[in-house]
Amino acid sequence: MLEPMDSFFASRLSGYDEHMLRDIEGAAEFYPYTASLLPSGPNRRILDLGCGTGLELEYYFNTGGTAALTCIDLSREMLDVLVSKFPGKDIKTFHASYLDIPLGEDLYDAAISVESLHHFPEEIKQSFYRKLWRALRDKGIFVLTDYFAASEEEEIAMAEEALKLRAEQDIPAEALVHADTPFTVQHEISVLLESGFSRAGVLRSWGATSVILAEK
Numbered sequence: 001m002l003e004p005m006d007s008f009f010a011s012r013l014s015g016y017d018e019h020m021l022r023d024i025e026g027a028a029e030f031y032p033y034t035a036s037l038l039p040s041g042p043n044r045r046i047l048d049l050g051c052g053t054g055l056e057l058e059y060y061f062n063t064g065g066t067a068a069l070t071c072i073d074l075s076r077e078m079l080d081v082l083v084s085k086f087p088g089k090d091i092k093t094f095h096a097s098y099l100d101i102p103l104g105e106d107l108y109d110a111a112i113s114v115e116s117l118h119h120f121p122e123e124i125k126q127s128f129y130r131k132l133w134r135a136l137r138d139k140g141i142f143v144l145t146d147y148f149a150a151s152e153e154e155e156i157a158m159a160e161e162a163l164k165l166r167a168e169q170d171i172p173a174e175a176l177v178h179a180d181t182p183f184t185v186q187h188e189i190s191v192l193l194e195s196g197f198s199r200a201g202v203l204r205s206w207g208a209t210s211v212i213l214a215e216k
């Protein structure tokens, strides 16, 4: 059964961090690596899309990162854990869908999204990436660390399976449910470039997770 996205994660909160670090190949390395790409310093601003409990921010703050963080997530419960982890840090949280909430213009030096964007089809991602592009400052970066399909066949098979389950359960296309529909890295990069990013490429990979860096 497909579950609504927010309750899927809220109901798995207990043991969530341990599960991610233990069961996702490369997690112990890709969280610190992702954080190491983020800017730090006075007046620096970072947007975290689908921040969950803030695993990707632990290394950032533990190594002295000082940017102001804006963190968006569908799950209030995950956001509460994130806030409790980083007392005294400059963090604003928004309990919302990053697909719907306005992100503003020319505001952020960097945006980051870890293990969150592999649930959406191309038309949704494209308008979201255009919105994200506008929210970045000149030469701003987007660090996308996510689950990617190993081949076009796998991408198509997973998208078809999700569509089949939606149809069987009578779930409308616009409802946010938890169904993994990862793109290949090549597909993701082409959508980023079509959405306005000037450059995008893979920096590192661990199992099914890759880190893509895109530049405004």
Ligand SMILES: C[S@@+](CC[C@H](N)C(=O)[O-])C[C@H]1O[C@@H](n2cnc3c(N)ncnc32)[C@H](O)[C@@H]1O
Residues within 6 Å of the ligand: 005, 006, 009, 020, 049, 050, 051, 052, 053, 054, 055, 056, 072, 073, 074, 075, 078, 096, 097, 098, 099, 113, 114, 115, 116, 119, 176
């Ligand atoms: C697998 S978790 C990853 C959380 C965190 N980034 C990490 O790596 O531990 C995916 C997160 O994305 C959030 N999410 C999924 N779709 C979202 C959306 N449209 N808007 C905001 N958050 C979303 C979920 O609520 C969940 O917390």
